[in-house]
Amino acid sequence: MFEEEGLRFRIRNFLKGITALLLVIWVFRGWLDLERYNEQIALAIIALIFIIELLGVGRWLGITLSGIIFAVAKAFFIVALFIFVGGWLGLPSELAIYGFTITAKKALAYSIVLGIAGLLVARFDFPIRRKRDFMPKVEKKAYEFTGLTYDGIVVRGSGKAYPIKFGKKRVGWAIEGDVTVEVKTPIGTVRKRLVGPTVIWTRLNLEGKKVSPNPAFVDTVTSMLSPRIYEGKAESIIDLGFIKVYEGDGFEYVKLPFLEVISTPEGEEVRIGPIKIHDGRPRKIKGEMFTIRELGNGFQLTKVDDRLSIVTDEFRIEIVGNKVTYRSGSEKLTVGDNYVSLSSGDISISVGKGSAKIRIEDAIISARDGKVKIRIGDSIHTIKSEEAFKLVLKKAKEIVEEQSEDVIEGLGVDKARLNRRVKELLDELMKFLG
Structure with a gap:
């Protein structure tokens, strides 16, 4: 443990004493005939809370931008508790500071948002001193790895599995050896051979027969376990075992050692330690957030609840x-x-x-209500034919499904074939115009 040395920390301790004294004065303000100064004393306490937390930045890890944001987040959380509990002792539920109003609910919201921002800001600008103490570590012991299955995800391979711990808690495994991941999707099976080293962020226990560890592999993976693997990328899914962030369409999930946030169209839920706050009725998350990642090549597969994400340097599914x-x-x-x-x-x-629309270069084909409209440049043609209408719906769906087969294999969209199929459809429709 570090000692609090220096003028800044001595001032901080002094202000803590002043704040404690003001709290006592505020509680007994009625007996001290200071009721008319109720809000002024409360605002002074709030100001001191922010000053104390900001002066405490860098106490353990050195000053960083994320550390400053975390300090402000903590201050807002303490202020939220003060306003909420203070309401039982006569403190107004809404305080005004230079035209800015603050309530317990608003302060708590700021605390949560800033807490998340502190994790993501400055490309995970983590502390300078004792940095490795705040990152997952690969243990120097190994177990035989023969594969695993989790919620439809199949990992095949053979090699060694090394526990990864954050503090005393196991948060994942580092896999040494050949690994292939396979998962079925509505449009086909995704199969990918991974180039090691590979990590699997999961609470699953993969302990099997003990085998001899490879110290060089442990050192390599340990050096690669850093938020910087996400550096320079606009990632909406981040998993480092102790930090889990998933942002999808109408869904957000954040999990930290002290905080969990779930946001769905049905509502939101925030957990801060034992405190749980609901807004609406968000759907419960089943299981854990499970991630497989190539540390070297950027492939990442993540499963959380009924959502599956596959991210590579070329595409995302x-x-x-x-x-x-x-x-x-x-x-x-x-x-x-x-x-x-x-x-x-x-x-x-x-x-x-019952509808379809195709656009290619300067041509647009739309089908709706048993009619087909074709616009080529400034010319517009209308085909009132059920046969033509069904043809457009059928061909358009076939074209998309054809492309999906290549996409799921990681080949991308075949633009040449796409152009050819659309122009073939256009030629068939022209026959209905005579």
């Missing part, structure tokens, strides 16, 4: 139930129960229940 979304640069493919769509550059295709 997200699966929610029976809906699959693929993104790669300007290319996007979506396949659902009643809707499929594809967009790539100047080409877009969408097919819903």
Whole structure:
């Protein structure tokens, strides 16, 4: 443990005493005939809370931007408790500071948001001193690895599994050896051979027969376990065992040692230690957030509840139930129960229940209500034919499904074939115009 040395920390301790004295004075303000100064004393206490927390930045780890944000987040949390509990002792539920109003609920919200920001700001600008104490560590012991299965995800391979711990808690495993991951999706099976070293962030126990560890492998993985593996990337999914962040369509999940946030269309839930706050009725998360990652090449597969995400340097696939979304640069493919769509550059295709729309270069084909409209440049043609209408729906869906087969294999959109199929459809429709 470090000693609190220096003028800054001595001033901080002095201000702690002043704050404690003010709290006592505020509690007994009625007996001291100071009731008229109720809000002024409370505001002074709040100001001192922020000053004390900011003066404490760097006590253990050295000053960083994230440390400052965490200090402000903690101050807001203490202020939220003070205003909430103070309400039982006559403190107004809303305080005004230079035109800025603050309530217990607002202070708690600021605390949560700033806590998350502190983790993500400055590319995970973690402390300078004793940095390794605040990162997961690979233990120098190994167990025989023969694969695992988790919620539809199959990991095949053979080699050695090394426990990864954060503090005293095991948060994952480092795998030395050949590994292949396989998972079934609504549009096919994703199969990927991973290039080690590979880590699996999970609470699952993979302990088997003890084998001799490889010290060089342990050192290599330990040096690579850093938030900097996400550096320079606009990641919405981050997993380092003790930090888990998943941001998807209508879904956000953040889990830290002291904080858990779940946000769904049904509502939000925040847990801070034993404190649980609800807004609406968010769906409960089943199981854990499970992640497999290549440390060297950037492949990452993450499963949380009914969501599966596969991220590589070239593309990203997200699966929610029976809906699959693929993104790669300007290319996007979506396949659902009643809707499929594809967009790539100047080409877009969408097919819903009873409607379809295709755009290629300067031509647009739309089908709805038993009619087909074709616009080429300034010319517009309308085909009132049930046969033509069904043809567009059928061909548009076939085109998207054809592309999905290549996409799930990681080959991307075949633009040449896509152009050819759309132009073939356009030629067939022209026959209906005579």
